[in-house]
Amino acid sequence: MALIGKEVEPFKAQAYKEGEDFIEVTEQDFKGHWSVVCFYPADFTFVCPTELEDLQNEYPKLQELGVEVYSVSTDTHFTHKAWHDHSDAISKITYTMIGDPSHQISRNFDVLVEEEGRADRGTFIIDPDGVIQAVEINAEGIGRDATTLIDKIKAAQYVRNNPGEVCPAKWKEGEETLKPSLDLVGKI
Template identity: 60%
Template sequence: MSILNTEIKPFEATAFRDGEYVDVSDADVRGKWSIFFFYPADFTFVCPTELGDMADLYDEFTKLGVEVYAVSTDTHHVHAAWHKSSDTIGKIRYYMVGDPSGTVTRNFDNMRDGEGLADRGTFLVDPDGIIQYLEITPEGVGRNAAELLRKVKAAQYVRNHPGEVCPAKWEEGETTLAPSIDLVGKI
């Protein structure tokens, strides 16, 4: 069963952000767009490239009113140590959520069975707490923050323009579609 278009489940966790430990919960997500960016583990190989890529575009996400929560089953203490020891991770300004109990990861149905590690999963949550987009990629395939940014813009456009949809490769400012009987068989 897919969790797409379902409400996120309650959670409480501790995150590392801006040199401090901060508490985060599902209540913090309500009222704004959020990205939950799960990754298997700190001090690994593909993960820092993805987190660094997200850090490079973080300002673009915040301009759209989107907050980013990177989540692994490591603790917030491990996140702080990684942030301090890696130049790539050191540029992160978004939340690095510690999930050693696996509660957040399981709430998003993103836990690897028997491993205690999160899958490489991305979830876009709207201001109502509803999951609007999800993507799970295999262990060796890193994600692209620029493509995620494009998808966030499309999801926000569709939310703000009922009756319109964004076609493949849609970029902000391009033509959208208004599904109707007149379009059937003409695309």
């Protein structure tokens, strides 16, 4: 998967967003702010609602960081609304739920399982220029933890705002970063 550092490919899709009902979303909506795009296999399933609810629980913290969240499955925006109206976990969601019944977005992000017509569990962090900065893909039976996104986004934002510096493993905001140079070679 060679998506890191690439701009999100063009698409147009319908989405469900609480309070706005149905809206159109394109790749342009990922520009001008940080975005998290969270693909999941299907509505009305088992692990998916636990992940999406967990993502909603972290949504206020993500918004404080200037991050907008989008979930995507190959279901329609109508199915997203029906799920939102009937699931205790999904009814809490206030971020945008994109429908991808054409599979175009899932293909663009290289998460489509063609023979099943469903997306893998993929999480993408996208910078304000619409460029993919981080990717995480999980097998269908392995749920994600949204709290890990916060540190990854803070690191991505720090690196963007501080050219020439990088964040080491387990970096937390306020901790020391590294400045790659010949002086560091072999000393870490």
